[in-house]
Amino acid sequence: MVTTPAQQCPYAPGGDDEAAATHGGGPTLSFERATPYVEYAGVDTLLSLQNTRTDEPAETAFIVSTQVMELLFTLVQQRWEAARDALEADDVPGALAWLRRACHAQDVLNASWGLLSDMTPTEFNRFRPAFGEASGFQSYGYRELEFLLGNKSAAMIRPHKAMGGVVAELTRLLEGPSLYDAALRLLRRRGLPVPDDHVERDWTADYEPSAGVEHAWALVYGDDRPGNELFLLAEALLDVAERVTRWRHSHLVAVKRAMGAKPGSGGSNGLNWLARNAEQDVFPELWSLRNTM
Template identity: 50%
Template sequence: MPSPHPATPSWEVRRTREARGVNAIPAVRPTTAEERAERVATTGGTPTLDFGSRTPYDAYVRTDVLHGLQQPLSDDAGEMSFLVITQVMELYFKLIAFELRNAQERLRAGDVWAALAPLRRTALHLEGLNASWRGLRWMTPADFNRFRDELGEASGLQSAMYRHVEFLLGLKNPALLRPFNRQPAAHRDLLHTLRTPSLWDDAIALLARRGHDLPRDLLDRDPATEHEPHAAVERAWVEVYRDTSPGNELRLLGEVLTEVAELFGDWRHQHVAAVRRAMGAKPGSGGSNGLAWLERSMARVVFPELWSARTHM
């Protein structure tokens, strides 16, 4: 189960560095607490309003790039809402994937306390992601129909970053790499996530290292395959929860993982509800049967033994 692969893939680090530019002059000049205090003393507490070619805020957030990404394909005003909220969700997928990898790195090092912080942030980010659906509640089938044809075969099924999130949570399906066969970078990145242990794999490996009796074939299984619920893992979590002392870090880990799983389940439920609201049972844009496909996907449970163990507590 333990993997030599880093929790944050080298391709992700490389991409970040390339985006910054190897020899680029920093767009935002760092300041110290002393400099900020001196600036306030100089300005009398009023904000600085004069800058060079661009404000530091724009340089940091890259608002010029961010606000240039909204290019609707129709003249319907509702499409802008649909597009922006979809892009917001994509950013949340990236943030959640980042936090899950952060937690994995700490679990692999055996530092459960340090893993709790990124997992708690993940739960909060999932709350933000789930809240995004509220921005689409206005959309009736008639509203969606006004611009749906312009989307062609574009579908959320084709979101590579969402697949990263699913794979990191343990919902592995090699077939879902196929849409990216002609996108080498996206395919390579997803293949890496598929072939390395999921967060749930890392949690199970941690239980074994902490002395819980887990079979070798479970710990050594191919991480590219989806985890099947196992009675030994269920028993391990029952044992973890028997210790109700405040210092039981594994119990705290179990609770935050449960929260992440529950909120991810909320995301899937709200996705189904949004599709049902906007298009009913019509065929999906990406070739699936739409609502029926989503409803079937909800049968796959994240961190299954954390749920089944509760029957025996």
């Protein structure tokens, strides 16, 4: 049974105790307007947003999956930013907690590809022309995540130039340190030999892997006792990175299944572009050091 926030909290006015006394232990069934649940979660607004443009039933699943992913992008961003800020404040336990929460959200995000897993090319072709040049490539929520991962490019802000607030948010993330940058800065403050040019650099530039950074992480892995919070941080970052790679690969497979190697609606070469993106390691030195350990 779904309960309202007030019913869930025994300390809220009109909460469980009062409702139980008033209704003999049963839920409130009479309201003067929309139920508190609908108002709190904006359910009516949410359910009014699946505006299909064709009669193809699969279009609904396509729109719902897109909207679910956009909501989860926002949640993941909040948790990655909280983890980054905790690292900048030398709060590793706090960062680890936020990274764990982010991974839970990423698991749901990855599972949402299942909504499209049974869509056939015939179904997709029946509504694809209706969305014109619309493409996931244009998702600013996804672009914010890429910037937080260190995949920076000022050119990727251009598609959103007509959206002032979006440009401001993307510019903020472009010009600040990424989640990985914050981790490397923490390692340096803890005495590890992270190179100078990876501690203070042009944050707007795409991250470039470094042998020096790989060596610093190798030193962290040299002490894998349970109490080493830097080792726990490395593994938590890899948990994040692995889930990003899984999401990219699921995207690639979904596109390959629905439309093959046709050009993408947003003007990219579709499958080839997704394949290159899926092959790009997130937090690269955490992967490359495994070749020599």
